[in-house]
Amino acid sequence: MKDVLAVVLAGGKGTRLEPLTRDRAKPAVPFGGCYRIIDFTLSNCLNSGLRRLLVLTQYKAMSLDRHITLGWRDYFCRELGEFVDVVPPQQRIDEQWYQGTADAVYQNIYAMEKERPKHVVILAGDHIYKMDYSKLVAYHEQQNADLTIAALKVSRDEAQSFGVMQVDNESRVVGFEEKPTEPKTVPGSDDECLASMGIYVFNAAFLFDELCKDATLPNSAHDFGKNIIPSIINTRRVFAFAFLDENAKTQAYWRDVGTIDAYYEANLELTNVEPELNLYDDRWPVRTYQPNLPPAKTVFADDDDGQGPRKGEALDSLVSHGAILSGGIARKSVIGPGARINSYAQVDESILFAQVNVGRHCRIRRAIIDKGVHIPDGMEIGYDHDADRARGFTVSEGGVVVVAKADGLLSTS
Incomplete structure (x- = not known):
């Protein structure tokens, strides 16, 4: 994983989580008592062997920056080429705020090229789950893919909030729609769709080329799901990777805590006798900043x-x-x-x-x-x-x- 660079998108406003996001970015919202939402993505990176991380911030990023500085910098050794760098908008390419997920990555293309990665893993910093990204990268290399998308089966109703994929027998993506009103279901099921988790592995050179092309298109939303992915599935090798949960439970656990009710339910689930999310698994620890406080x-x-x-x-x-x-x-x-x-x-x-x-x-x-x-x-x-x-x-x-x-x-x- 030494030639892999991880880019964590952590700049969203999180408007559906207001008022909890009035003074903080969504990834910085507390979760489960002592954690922040972004801790799950960062822990996945660390547990997967990913040790070169760029965290792209934008809105109300002070508390997020402080949290990463206090709780995460000690896990990475700069002398060994390891780092977790918080990158605010640089406006090196454009004077506007990030216009979409692809634009956020594009505006930081110099920082990525400087690291000379072979692959770039693009992650969202606002979901709760456990995943070994090294397995995703290995699958990407095995398929000789240009892009690999982590995929999760969701209900037809839920699929309207996701990018929905259709794949062939070899898991090659042959169709993609971003947040469709009438999502297409998987073969053999009338109520299940294959959804993009917003987790991507790109060949670095291919990613940089596509970002530069997209940046010149005047009518583009500069978004991976709306623009980049649909434009390449017919001409490039794009594959879906079935989500492999590291949560050590029978049911795969992935939560989008983007609304107050979803956030509340995900927290309260942790109080169950057998919660679906296992926070006590030493094999896949979730790390965070722990202030010097006495016991409860x-x-x-x-x-x-x-x-x-x-x-x-x-x-x-x-x-x-x-x-x-x-x-x-x-x-x-x-x-x-x-x-x-x-x-x-x-x-x-x-x-x-x-x-x-x-x-x-x-x-x-x-x-x-x-x-x-x-x-x-x-x-x-x-x-x-x-x-x-x-x-x-x-x-x-x-x-x-x-x-x-x-x-x-x-x-x-």
Whole structure:
């Protein structure tokens, strides 16, 4: 993998995840208590032997840059030619923001050519999954392909949000449509489609040529799915690679957490007795930045003192380091680093980001509380959606209440 360069696209706005993306890029949104979404892609790279990484950022990238600097630089040795470099828009070629996925890569073509790779792996930094990219590269070389696309079977309804492929008996791509309204199904099934995961392996020289060609087309959206791939499938060797899950579970795990409800469900799944995503697999570890915090702590186990029982406990929950359950109860929740649940408070089926402080006698249900927010004593969230909206909180289609850092409650940066 020494002649392979990985390019991680991490510049999307993540508008469907607002208000969680008001102050951070989507790949920097916390996940599973102590992780960030991008940690899964970066961990896949490291576990796959990919040690030359360019992370292309754009919108609200400060927290993402800080996270990678603090948590990821030590895994790579620059003297051995290893690196993870965060690359903001350079405007070396164009003075505009990135116009599409292909344009984002094209505008950084000098940084890629400088490394002289044989292959370029292009990845998205905003999905949750485990995958060995070295197997993808090996398949690409075996097929003598110009481009290989990682593929996942999805339902016909889901396929409308993906690039949908048709392949022949040798897995060569013979058709491709980006987000079709009437997606074509795989042979033998009326409800399954073969979707692109947005994971590509290109021969480097071929990629650079195609990017330069596409950049000159005035009507192009400069996007891999809309433009590059459809333009080459009839003339070049383009293959699909079936997703091989490294999650050590019977069902393949891949999640697009691009909406509040999808993000919420993916987090809450982790509290199950046997969650579909295995975070405890030493064979395929998920790495992240771990701040120097003490162990999580529970305080008080009193009998009823007239205000109700005061117990510091967590049931069916993930509790991150530095968290304190000071006489409060968390049930089926994800508690972030340094969060605190004070006496008589109840937190049910909720996600607390780092340093959230839940005041005494609060009741919180089916909510996401952003970093550093202080919930005043006695406040109820998630029990009356009209009242939640009146306070300025966001309520998703699925009834999840999101309390952002700027919603009028005391918060830290």
